[in-house]
Amino acid sequence: MSENRFIEKFQHKTDSELEYILENKKSYNEQAVAASIHILKERNGKTPELESVESEIKIEKEKKEIAREKTIKEHKKKNNITDDPNAPELHSKKVIMVFSGLFSTIFGAVLLMYNMKQTDNQTGRIQVLIFGILYTIITLVVVNSLNIGGNIALIFNIAGGGILTEYFWNRFIGKEFQHRKRSWIKPAIISVLITIPLILAAIYGQ
Template sequence: MSENRFIEKFQHKTVSELEYILENKKSYNEQAIAASIQILKKRNGKTPELKSVENEIKIEKEKKEVARKKIIEEVKKKNNITDDPNAPELHSKKVIFLFSAIFSTIFGAVLLMYNMKQTGNSKGRIQVLIFGILYTVVSIVIIESLNVKTNLALLFNFGGAGILIEYFWNKFIGKEFQYRKRSWVKPAIISVLITIPLILAAIYRQ
């Protein structure tokens, strides 16, 4: 835990000034309030007034924590994420979209295929693989023929990402399917390692 920088800063303040900070808690951050309470305790002991302020702060923190947890639960529910240990671990729609947009549609397709393996959908995996390969190849051919690189590539990537998560996911996994969120770190590392040589080769070719 980091040291409260306000403790030393507030040492010169009078009791009235410190009490003013506590009376106007909403105008100060948590460290300033905590420092004021600590200094007042040393000077005056734990008075009823200080105890009351501490209780108020504690209640406010508890309310904020409850609100934070509620927001997290609502986000999870909206994205069909659950804490059920029996639910499969899948890459979320957001992760698949980002991988498709940043790298290419085939990367997002591979992640979606993993999800389908976890849900026992072999037929869907084949369709997604074929789509990912064909879409990526067609995109490259069109971009190369038009000689327009970045903007068009991103447009194709966004389009492919949308098809993966809004069509294939909803069709083969299910729009309301509940799952646990799988880490995106390992796929990201693999994707970067695959992409770097391709970028270097493209630069060298130019």
């Protein structure tokens, strides 16, 4: 409770002002309400009114936690995420789409190839590799030859990510395949380290 910055700030408030905060607790943040309860307890002891407020706050927190857990479960179910330790760890469709859009389709293809390695889809890995390379080359040729802006390249990349996740994933892994969610941090670091020299080369090579 000593870390609550509102305790010192509210010390000058009257009981009536603190009680007003509790009566309108939905309009104040949790720390302000907790500080009001703490100060009133120090001044007047634990009253039935304060016990009632604390009970209401506890019930509200439990409701929020139940709602949060329900949302998480629904999200996992929608995205075929499981907590089964025997299920393989895969990069999600969302991560593949983001990497394809931010970097290029070949980066998303590499992530999907990893997934296919985890699910023993050798044929799928080869097809995804070929698609990723060809699609990236075609994108670069079209963008450079037509001298169009980066927004068009982004659209190409997102479209490539869509093909990876909605065609290749569904065909070789399965649309409803249950898996654990793999961290995207390491691939992100590697992708940035690869991309930065390419960007610098493009800038200073002009």
